[in-house]
Structures are given as structure tokens and as C-alpha cells.
């Protein structure tokens with residue numbers, strides 16, 4: 001397993017992994033990946049702007065991703081927004097923790113004062129991982145998700161890095 005900064009050659013694999021996880025309908029804010037073209041522009045923009053976006057590679061295939069992206073809003077430039085996911089067969093063996101730790105370490109270059117994320121309240125493995133790496137629960141948007149005939153809530157979590165800035 002390799003964890004690498006994303007390269008434009010990873011776009012197809014990243015798009016496919018994102019689509020698979022989104023279609024599980026249990027974890028992400030979308031139920032399918034955006035079109036491949038816009039995903040390519042998104043990744044190229046991240047590379048051009050030195051954003052922290054990493055992929056996990058197994059047998060030359062993208063099996064997961066993690067990104068911490070700067071906000072362009074002038075009021076929110078001190079914030080990085082986190083997203084991540086792994087293909088189902090690669091979960092629960094330490095890869096998520098490794099991927100997230102490396103992405104947080106790389107994001108130090110942006111000196112974020114706050115790294116934030118949204119996670120479904122039902123997603124216990126993700127919540128435990130985030131807590132383990134220092135994220136705190138800031139609040140909950142109760143029943144803000146309704147999917148497959150069920151309500152879910154969204155936790156807002158954040159990490160406040162002490163990087164001496």
C-alpha cells in the first residue's frame with residue numbers, strides 16, 4: 001500500500017473510488033460522484049494550488065483518498081475542509097488512520113487554525129477515527145439527512161491544530 005499526493009493520472013481511479021463510496025449512500029454528502037470532467041478539473045485545481053490531497057494505492061489502483069482543502073471565501077481562509085473515504089474491502093485495517101495522519105501532516109504547510117468536517121452521526125468508525133486524531137464534536141444538525149426512508153443527523157467536528165501560528 002502506498003499513500004501518495006494525488007497526481008492527475010489518478011483521476012479515473014479517484015473518481016471511481018468516490019463513486020463507489022457515494023453509491024453506498026451511508027457515508028458521503030452525495031449519492032454519486034460528480035461527472036469525470038469536473039472531477040478532473042477539481043483535482044487539477046488542487047494540484048495547481050498545492051492543496052493537501054492524498055490517495056491510497058494498492059496494486060496500482062486508487063483504493064481511498066483524503067483531502068484537506070482551503071476555503072476560498074476571504075472570511076474562511078484559515079479553515080481546511082476534510083473529506084475522505086476508502087473502498088469497503090480496505091476499511092478497518094489502519095489505512096484510514098495512516099491516510100488521515102499523512103494528510104494532516106501535509107496540511108501544516110497551510111497553517112490552518114481549524115480543520116473541519118461533517119460526518120453522519122451513524123458513522124461510528126469515522127467518528128472514532130476523527131476523535132482518535134484529536135477532532136472534537138462541535139454540534140449536531142439533527143435529522144438533517146433523510147435517505148432510504150430513514151433520518152440521520154450530521155455531526156460537525158473540528159481539529160484546532162497547534163502549529164505555532
Ligand SMILES: CC(C)(COP(=O)(O)OP(=O)(O)OC[C@H]1O[C@@H](n2cnc3c(N)ncnc32)[C@H](O)[C@@H]1OP(=O)(O)O)[C@@H](O)C(=O)NCCC(=O)NCCS
Pocket residue numbers: 021027028084085086087090091092093094095096097098117118119120123124125126128129130132
Ligand atoms: C472512515 C474510514 C475512512 C476509516 O478508515 P479505516 O481504515 O476503516 O479506519 P482504521 O482501520 O484506520 O481505524 C482507525 C480508527 O477508526 C475506528 N474504527 C475503524 N473501523 C471501525 C469500526 N468498524 N468500528 C468502530 N471503530 C472503527 C477506530 O477508532 C480505529 O482505531 P483503533 O483501531 O485503534 O480502535 C473508512 O472506514 C471509510 O472509508 N468509511 C466509509 C467512508 C467514510 O465514512 N468516509 C468518511 C465520511 S465523513
